[in-house]
Amino acid sequence: MKTGGRTASFTLRDVVDAGTRIGLTDLTVQGVADALGVTTAAIYRHVPSRSALERLVGEAILDELHLTDDPDEPTVAHLVRFAGQLRSFTLGRPGTARYLQRLFPRGPSGLRLLEQEITALGRRGYDPATATVIASVIATIALGVTVAEQERVSADDPRVIDELMPLKAGSPLLRQAMAGIPDHTPEDYFVFMLTAAATGLVAQLPPGGPIPVSVT
The missing domain is CATH 1.10.357.10 (Tetracycline Repressor, domain 2)
Structure with a gap:
């Protein structure tokens, strides 16, 4: 996302999507920055810490989990x-x-x-x-x-x-x-x-x- 020496714009959603693709095991701020082609400083303008990044990515992953329940099941x-x-x-x-x-x-x-x-x-x-x-x-x-x-x-x-x-x-x-x-x-x-x-x-x-x- 770097063009002509300037960092192209990206959103928090882009950060979360990149983090989700990387996965929680390998998740780092540097890894997300590399995936988006930006600096870590640019990432920190969207998320304050690695812990906050983990929470955003973790919650995005959990959003895919939908529990099923059969009310008649013991x-x-x-x-x-x-x-x-x-x-x-x-x-x-x-x-x-x-x-x-x-x-x-x-x-x-x-x-x-x-x-x-x-x-x-x-x-x-x-x-x-x-x-x-x-x-x-x-x-x-x-x-x-x-x-x-x-x-x-x-x-x-x-x-x-x-x-x-x-x-x-x-x-x-x-x-x-x-x-x-x-x-x-x-x-x-x-x-x-x-x-x-x-x-x-x-x-x-x-x-x-x-x-x-x-x-x-």
């Missing part, structure tokens, strides 16, 4: 669906899960998603306070598992796996354990874990019941 199944939607969305957008982990909601898109889930749980008899606790717990678990899954994939070095195989083979107890675990995908494991967590959570926090002091 609470546990609904929570697993909610968690699965978070996983699917953030897996395809590296850095988004960590963005959600750090502080949520940080803007209008995040607020919309939280309100949608509170409303969905309200249809199942939950008051807003209890719904917020349940949604927060499920989201925390789902995002933590997703981040771990992403980091495991990025660090999937065959050399490391080759080094671990003899270690596992040298443990009769571990060989016995591994032989008894059915083949499963990361998604299978995710659904199993979130189903167990949601089942326990719903048992602890039934509709109309008090919120235990230990979770506040």
